[in-house]
Amino acid sequence: MSTSRPLEKVTSADVARLAGVSQSAVSRVFTPGASASAKTVAKVRAAAERLGYRPNVLARAMITGRSRIIGLVVAYLENQFYPVAIERLSSALQDRGYHILIFMAGNGAENVEQVVDELLDYQVDGIITASVAMTNDLTSRCQAAGIPVVMFNRGQNDPRLSEVTSDNRLGGRRVAEFLAAGGHRRIAHIMGWQGSSTGRDRAEGFREGLAAAGLAPFAMVDGEYSRERAAEVARALCTGPERPDAIFVGNDHMAFAVIDELVHNLGLKVPEDVSIVGYDDVPMASWAAYSLTTIRQPVEAMVDATVATLLGQIEGDTEPHHHRIDGPLVIRRSARIPQGHAA
Numbered sequence: 001m002s003t004s005r006p007l008e009k010v011t012s013a014d015v016a017r018l019a020g021v022s023q024s025a026v027s028r029v030f031t032p033g034a035s036a037s038a039k040t041v042a043k044v045r046a047a048a049e050r051l052g053y054r055p056n057v058l059a060r061a062m063i064t065g066r067s068r069i070i071g072l073v074v075a076y077l078e079n080q081f082y083p084v085a086i087e088r089l090s091s092a093l094q095d096r097g098y099h100i101l102i103f104m105a106g107n108g109a110e111n112v113e114q115v116v117d118e119l120l121d122y123q124v125d126g127i128i129t130a131s132v133a134m135t136n137d138l139t140s141r142c143q144a145a146g147i148p149v150v151m152f153n154r155g156q157n158d159p160r161l162s163e164v165t166s167d168n169r170l171g172g173r174r175v176a177e178f179l180a181a182g183g184h185r186r187i188a189h190i191m192g193w194q195g196s197s198t199g200r201d202r203a204e205g206f207r208e209g210l211a212a213a214g215l216a217p218f219a220m221v222d223g224e225y226s227r228e229r230a231a232e233v234a235r236a237l238c239t240g241p242e243r244p245d246a247i248f249v250g251n252d253h254m255a256f257a258v259i260d261e262l263v264h265n266l267g268l269k270v271p272e273d274v275s276i277v278g279y280d281d282v283p284m285a286s287w288a289a290y291s292l293t294t295i296r297q298p299v300e301a302m303v304d305a306t307v308a309t310l311l312g313q314i315e316g317d318t319e320p321h322h323h324r325i326d327g328p329l330v331i332r333r334s335a336r337i338p339q340g341h342a343a
Contacts, residue, residue: 010053019047030055070310071119071127072102073112079225079253080282081297082130085152088303089128096311098125105132113138120145126310128152131196134161148313152306153297155197160320162313164306167324168201169208171295174329175248175277176209178293181338184246184275185215190223190233190258192250192279199225199250202279206248218244223254230254231261238266238274246275246335252282252294259290259334275335281327291333298327 012030016023021040028034029044036044047053070093077083090100101122105115112129116138119127127142127149134142134149139160142149151163179187189206192199203220210217219237223230230249234257237244249255255278262268262276270276278285281296305323331341 010051012053012055014051015044015047015053018051019043067123067125068098069101069122069124070098071116071122071124072100072130073105073115073119073127073132074102074130075105075132077104078227079251079280080284081153081251081253081280081299084282085130085299085303088299089152089306092303092307096307098311116142120147125314126150128306128310129154131198133196134158148310150306150310150313152302153198155201155322162309162321164302164309164323165198165201165325166295166297166302166327168198169205170324171279171327171329172202172205172207172248173209173212174205175279175295176206176215177213178329178331178338178341179246179248179275179277179335180210180213180215181341182246182275182336183338184336186218186242186244187215187246187248188219188221188237188244189217189248190221190230190237190250190254192223192254193225194222196225202250223250225251225254227254227257231257234258234261235266238262238268244274246277248277248279250279252278252280252285252292254278255292255294255334256284256290259292270334271336277335281330285330286332293332293335294330296327296330298325301325 012023012026016026021044025036025040026044028036029041074082093100101124103115105111112132124147127147129149130152131154134156139158143160149161151161153165155163155165187210189203191203194200207217221233223233247258249258255276259270259276262270262274268274278292278294281294284290285292285294302325309321331337
């Protein structure tokens with residue numbers, strides 16, 4: 001009876017011998033950001049391919065103290081904004097030699113704590129939270145472990161945390177000004193979840209914009225960033241004794257549900273009966289079925305600021321940074337267009 005011997009693992013020393021270079025040269029070739037001549041890179045990669053060599057990332061992390069992994073904690077993916085943002089975050093970090101480890105967590109403190117525990121076990125170099133809150137205890141533990149945290153699309157009243165958002169307050173104000181200029185007088189707001197800074201800031205900006213136009217909100221109801229809840233609120237608003245002539249919806253994800261409810265279940269026309277404006281400008285907003293007027297979240301600028309802030313902190317920048325980036329109003333056909341505004 002014959003037995004086969006397991007194949008011996010190829011090491012960097014084997015690659016170095018075949019390529020005719022030092023073992024440290026092999027290490028430089030496979031270390032993101034390290035310098036090596038084009039000739040050395042070509043020789044080492046050719047030898048590695050011939051031998052079937054793959055560098056041991058975990059072993060390198062133990063030596064260097066850097067895993068080159070960024071933990072990304074996401075609350076939910078139903079909103080199209082997050083798959084787009086995650087793809088761009090991943091691409092931007094990969095361009096800099098990092099990789100993303102994605103964990104899902106709801107807004108409950110226990111879920112987030114469990115996820116962050118796991119990320120600490122993985123010895124990630126940094127953490128990005130996407131619309132997820134950090135407790136005081138979690139923030140302290142990350143700080144003690146030397147792992148920087150940047151909040152993406154969410155702010156929090158904690159001076160230790162960096163955050164990157166669009167200018168939500170200005171966006172809400174801009175929507176109110178646009179709708180008032182279009183002659184609307186009964187303007188409602190189906191708010192984003194009021195447990196989040198984004199929802200609160202958009203609502204506050206909306207109030208300010210209406211007040212500047214001499215108007216009061218027709219109604220302001222928390223839609224909780226839920227399609228089902230937003231449709232329910234829209235139905236209640238538009239089947240009462242007097243309906244709004246415009247609704248600002250706290251994000252596009254809810255706005256699509258509102259349009260579907262008004263058009264397909266209540267038989268109303270958008271924008272002839274009710275104008276609808278959203279927030280995010282996700283890809284579906286431009287579809288002919290919705291043609292949604294909306295505030296565009298400046299995803300590229302937000303991603304660039306997030307990556308620059310996180311990598312700066314990994315390299316030793318201890319100052320928290322707060323970025324609020326302006327996003328334009330994108331005018332389509334879901335809302336009455338005031339004179340002087342082009343679609």
